[in-house]
Amino acid sequence: xxxxxRSRTRTYAVGALALLALxxxxxxxxxxxxxxxxxxxxxxxxxxxxxxxxxxxxxTPAPTAPAPAGADAAAWxxxxxxxxxxAPAPPTDKPIKLExxxxxxxxxxxxxxxxxxxITIDDGxxxxxxxxxMLTELKVPISMFLTRDIVKNDYGYFKPLQALGNHIQxxxxxxxxMSKIPAEKQKSEICDAQSALTQQYGTAPLLFRPPFxxxxxxxxxxxxxxxxxxxxxxLWRESMQIHDMQYQxxxxxxxxxxxxxxxxxxxxxxxxxxxxxMFGDLLARxxxxxxxxxxxxxxxxxPAS
Ligand SMILES: [Zn+2]
Numbered sequence: 001x002x003x004x005x006r007s008r009t010r011t012y013a014v015g016a017l018a019l020l021a022l023x024x025x026x027x028x029x030x031x032x033x034x035x036x037x038x039x040x041x042x043x044x045x046x047x048x049x050x051x052x053x054x055x056x057x058x059x060t061p062a063p064t065a066p067a068p069a070g071a072d073a074a075a076w077x078x079x080x081x082x083x084x085x086x087a088p089a090p091p092t093d094k095p096i097k098l099e100x101x102x103x104x105x106x107x108x109x110x111x112x113x114x115x116x117x118x119i120t121i122d123d124g125x126x127x128x129x130x131x132x133x134m135l136t137e138l139k140v141p142i143s144m145f146l147t148r149d150i151v152k153n154d155y156g157y158f159k160p161l162q163a164l165g166n167h168i169q170x171x172x173x174x175x176x177x178m179s180k181i182p183a184e185k186q187k188s189e190i191c192d193a194q195s196a197l198t199q200q201y202g203t204a205p206l207l208f209r210p211p212f213x214x215x216x217x218x219x220x221x222x223x224x225x226x227x228x229x230x231x232x233x234x235l236w237r238e239s240m241q242i243h244d245m246q247y248q249x250x251x252x253x254x255x256x257x258x259x260x261x262x263x264x265x266x267x268x269x270x271x272x273x274x275x276x277x278m279f280g281d282l283l284a285r286x287x288x289x290x291x292x293x294x295x296x297x298x299x300x301x302x303p304a305s
Contacts, residue, residue, distance in 0.1 A: 075137040079280055084140070084287050088114050090298035095257075098206070098231040100303035106216050108235035108248075110257040116294035117258045117286060118143065120236065122171055122209065124151035124158065126266035128275040132160050139164070140283065141295035145171035145209040145234075148193045155200045162201055167297050170194055170205040170230050178224075179215035186215075186224035194228045206302055207234045231303055234296075236261035242270050243281045254289045259296065 076083040095111045098104075110118065124146045135142065144158060146168055151158060162168055172178075172189040173196075181189070190208060198204045208230035215221040216233050225233060238245040238254065240262035249255065262282060263269075270278055286293060 071138045071140075079134060079138065079276070081138075081280055081283055082287050084283060085115075085290075085292040087116050087141075087292045087294040090294070094301035095299050096232070097301040098303050100231070100305070102226070103222055104208075104225050104230065104232050106222075106233040106235065108237050108259055109255070110259070110296070110299045112257040112299060114294065115256055115291050117238075117254050117256075117260055117291045118296040118299075119260050119262060119282070119293055120145055120169075120209070120234065120296065121262045121264055123147050123175070124171075124264050126264040126269070126275050127154050127157040128264075128266060131264075131275045131279065132157075134276050134279065135161060135164060135166075138283075140293050141298075142166050143169055143207070143296045145169045145207070146193075146197060147171045147173070147175045147211075148196045149174040152196070159201070165295070167207075167295075168197055168201045168203070168205060169207040169209065169234070170197060170228075171209050172211060175211045177212060177214050178210045178221050179218060183220050183224060186221060187227055190224055190230070191228040194230065198229075204229050206230060206297070206300070207232050209234050232300070234259065240278065240282045242273050242278060245282070245285055254286065254291055256291075257299075260286075 071083070073083055091112065091114070096105070096107065119140065120143045122145045124144070142161070144161065144166060146158065158168065170190060170193050173193045174189070176185075176189060178186055178189070194205060208225050208228075210216050210221060210233065213235050216235055222233070237249065237258040238247050238260045240246075240260060245260065247253070260282070262279070264275065265278065266275055267273060273281075283293075
């Protein structure tokens, strides 16, 4: 439909924004986050994923959706990693409940006592086949916040990652600083990306992340998001660099429920390191702090449709 309208004239801008994203860590200014949605009462969302998980050790039936991180020791060894503990079964009562209409919540963490963190990967510039191999083997869940004009030259790259159960989320058409553009332009940035991603990946993004976290808590951006379909604005607590994370917390430690920001980046942006080396280092930092990685969308209740 109207997906690729203006994109051709913007090729140069994508290159520029890739540099900008690198220089700024794609928004390490995205700090403060409001509390999750005020207690929603919407009905349970349908969860189309997977087969029922096995019965837990306690004998109680585990909720649906298989626990991620189920790779075997050999797979971890192949990537020179210590195995992450498998994530617990997803909570049946979701800590974040999204509403179908109205103001969207802004959050950078999930309230949970599970010893889990969530990995989000942004933009989509680097399309390294080795990373698909790595995720296929390690089965670590991720959420992908994709920028239309950065992924449109190869939408297909992300499909095997999606086929692993990972969700595609909205990260604008071409990565602008949202607070610097008028409301109408904000809306087209979000809505045009929403329709392109929906068309390409067959499912509408539920979540939105503004580039650099910019404008996340402004009424203007909230209103723009509301008009395009996503039902939450997602920020982060830690930002992966090359070998380690930048922490917002003074103690530089992961906490249960933290959302981590990473990027699809390659050697040019990572001082020679590859996407899989960066991601391996991220998993090592998570493993050594005793956390496992859970799927963010498993902790969020979508609005009743
Ligand atoms: Zn970004």
